[in-house]
Amino acid sequence: MRMRPKKNREARLLKVENFFAVCDGEKIDVQQSFGEKRPLWLEIGCGKGAFAAAMSTRHPEVNYLAFERVIDVMLMAMERAAAEGCGNLRFCSCNAENICTLLEGEKLDRVFINFCDPWPKKRNAKRRLTSPLFLEKYKSLLAPGARIYFKTDNRDLFDYSVEQFDSCGYVAENVCYDLHASPLAEDNIQTEYEKTFSEKGFKINYLEAYVKE
Ligand SMILES: C[S@@+](CC[C@H](N)C(=O)[O-])C[C@H]1O[C@@H](n2cnc3c(N)ncnc32)[C@H](O)[C@@H]1O
Secondary structure (H helix, E strand, O other), rough: OOOOOOOOHHHHHOHHHHHEEEEEOOOOOOOHHHHOOOOEEEOOOOOOOOOHHHHHOOOOOOOOEEEEEOOHHHHHHHHHHHHOOOOOOOEEOOOOHHHHHOOOOOOOEEEEEEEEOOHHHHHHHHHHOHHHHHHHHHHHHHHEEEEEEEEEOHHHHHHHHHHHHHHHHEEHHHHHEEEOOOOOOOOHOOOOOHHHHHOOOOOEEEEEEEEEO
16 A cells, blocks of 8 residues: 655654554564453454454454554554544554564464455565465464454455465365355445445455364
8 A cells, every 4th residue: 555654643643652552573462452351353454444443343352453564554544443442453563474473472363354465476476465474374373263354356366365275274164256245245344445446346255264173
């Protein structure tokens, strides 16, 4: 997501600093970040935060952590969280590549990957958030029975991801090539990208995956 650097970034970040996860630069202190131990849900690449705000509000019983690599995008998400009073939502500006160090010793109950960058060139395949490299990292952090929820408008990325989940020992469920036309649409919360692309006529692909016993 490209955008002009935000004016008054530091002052604006200060206003929403309560929404930062506590992190020493390497590892997130989940206990200190949320104060209370609850199931931990993670969204990777939250963008401007519409999904994170809505999901954390719908589920006050969980601790909802959102990763976003671009600080100016995350600032907008944090401002939204503050405006909507999302008390169980915290953000970390980081690259998900470092997830194992960031969340060392933690267990994730859900992971959301929404409209991640497709990295269409083969030489960049390792950067896809559903590449084997990433799927193995998630596996080491997932609690028993935990699920990954994945949505994308990009059919090539989706087909690739279905294959990778399978080859990395996950079971894919509710695999769906037109989420908005399916019964799953009822509970669906749309992300910013999802709204934009579905309005342009793109079908939304969706799956849930868990690690095979
Ligand atoms: C295409 S946007 C989608 C944003 C949002 N999920 C949505 O559906 O509207 C992908 C977002 O993921 C972030 N992102 C991409 N790779 C990432 C990574 N390795 N770690 C953290 N964030 C990442 C990007 O900065 C961008 O904001």
